[in-house]
Amino acid sequence: GAVVSQHPSWVICKSGTSVKIECRSLDFQATTMFWYRQFPKQSLMLMATSNEGSKATYEQGVEKDKFLINHASLTLSTLTVTSAHPEDSSFYICSASVTGGTSNQPQHFGDGTRLSIL
Amino acid sequence: GNSVTQMEGPVTLSEEAFLTINCTYTATGYPSLFWYVQYPGEGLQLLLKATKADDKGSNKGFEATYRKETTSFHLEKGSVQVSDSAVYFCALRHNQAGTALIFGKGTTLSVSS
Numbered sequence: 179g180a181v182v183s184q185h186p187s188w189v190i191c192k193s194g195t196s197v198k199i200e201c202r203s204l205d206f207q208a209t210t211m212f213w214y215r216q217f218p219k220q221s222l223m224l225m226a227t228s229n230e231g232s233k234a235t236y237e238q239g240v241e242k243d244k245f246l247i248n249h250a251s252l253t254l255s256t257l258t259v260t261s262a263h264p265e266d267s268s269f270y271i272c273s274a275s276v277t278g279g280t281s282n283q284p285q286h287f288g289d290g291t292r293l294s295i296l
Numbered sequence: 297g298n299s300v301t302q303m304e305g306p307v308t309l310s311e312e313a314f315l316t317i318n319c320t321y322t323a324t325g326y327p328s329l330f331w332y333v334q335y336p337g338e339g340l341q342l343l344l345k346a347t348k349a350d351d352k353g354s355n356k357g358f359e360a361t362y363r364k365e366t367t368s369f370h371l372e373k374g375s376v377q378v379s380d381s382a383v384y385f386c387a388l389r390h391n392q393a394g395t396a397l398i399f400g401k402g403t404t405l406s407v408s409s
Contacts, residue, residue, distance in 0.1 A: 184339075212396045221300075221385070221401040222340075227394065271340065273397070285389075285397055289339035 181205055182274050184288030192296055193264060199257045199291045201272030207252035208274035212285065213245075216269040228255055262295045269293075298323045302386050302400035309376055309407050317371040317403045319360075319386035327388040329353075329362050329369040330397065334383045343371075343384070347391075376407045 181204040189197055201211060209230050214222040226242075228234035228249035236242045244266075246258040255274070259266050271290040275283045303318040321329065331343040331353070344353030349364035358373045369386060386400040 210394050214399075219402075219404075222397075222399045224396050224398070227396055229394065283393070284342070287340040 180284070180286045182208075182272065182286045182288040184272050184291055186291060187289060188292045188294075190294045190296065191262065194261055197259045197262055197293060199259075199270055199272070199293075201255045201257070201274065201288055203253050203274045203286070206274075206276060206286075208255070208276060209252060210275050211249055211255040212273040212275075213247060213255075213257050214271045214273065216271060216290070222271060225257075259293065262293070264295045267293055267295045298327070298388060298390075298398050300386050300388055300398055300400035302384075302403050304401075304403070305383075306404040306406055309405070311378055311407055311409050312375045313407075315371070315373040315376045315380075315405065317384055317386075317405070319369045319371065319400060321367050321369065321386075321388050323367075323388055323390070325390060326364075327390050329360070330387040330389065331358070331360055331369070331371050332385040332387060332399075334385065334402070336382070340385070376405070378407045378409050381405055381407045 183202045185200045211228050213225045216222045225240045226234045226236045228247050234247040249255040272288045273285040275285045299322045301320050328347045330345045332340045333343045344355040346353040346362035352361045360369050360371045383402045383404050385402045387397045389397045
């Protein structure tokens with residue numbers, strides 16, 4: 179159980195295009211989804227937290243107009259990298275959890291999306 | 297702020313050697329602590345966790361003990377296998393609903409036969 183599917187797994191596109199990454203919880207309802215970015219040989223940096231039906235909360239230094247996050251349903255969140263440039267090339271990973279009561283629920287991870295901007 | 301510091305890699309061991317990967321943390325309050333593993337070409341998998349001081353998490357021969365006095369959560373395994381080659385991430389998370397995992401930089405382990 180608790181499977182998170184992320185799509186696409188790999189994308190290459192030209193500079194200036196926009197890229198949408200999907201994150202789906204397949205067998206549970208994810209009230210909270212997290213988006214991370216991982217640079218080569220570095221840690222996963224939290225970009226934003228999104229709750230279903232509300233605006234995402236972005237971490238300091240993350241451009242919300244650059245990285246558009248939509249969490250319109252309990253099973254789907256999308257990250258759109260707008261007008262992508264080579265410096266946006268990275269590995270993006272989503273994570274989903276159920277928010278239950280006052281305690282934190284486990285985070286389940288997708289397999290990540292490798293984005294390469296030429 | 298909250299942060300996790302892991303030992304720099306890569307760690308290179310022979311099969312059946314003893315493994316230690318150090319992890320220390322800085323946090324307010326009493327977070328839960330985790331070790332995640334990322335095998336080549338795959339996503340993150342939870343390896344083990346501990347939710348309070350002196351708890352020991354264990355899985356697949358790996359162990360880590362939540363040490364509040366030293367703010368540490370070192371990962372150990374008595375006898376590593378080639379199949380343990382992966383990147384290991386130490387992480388913390390506060391128990392308040394909706395808060396995210398905070399990761400260390402990861403440590404690459406390479407085990408040779």
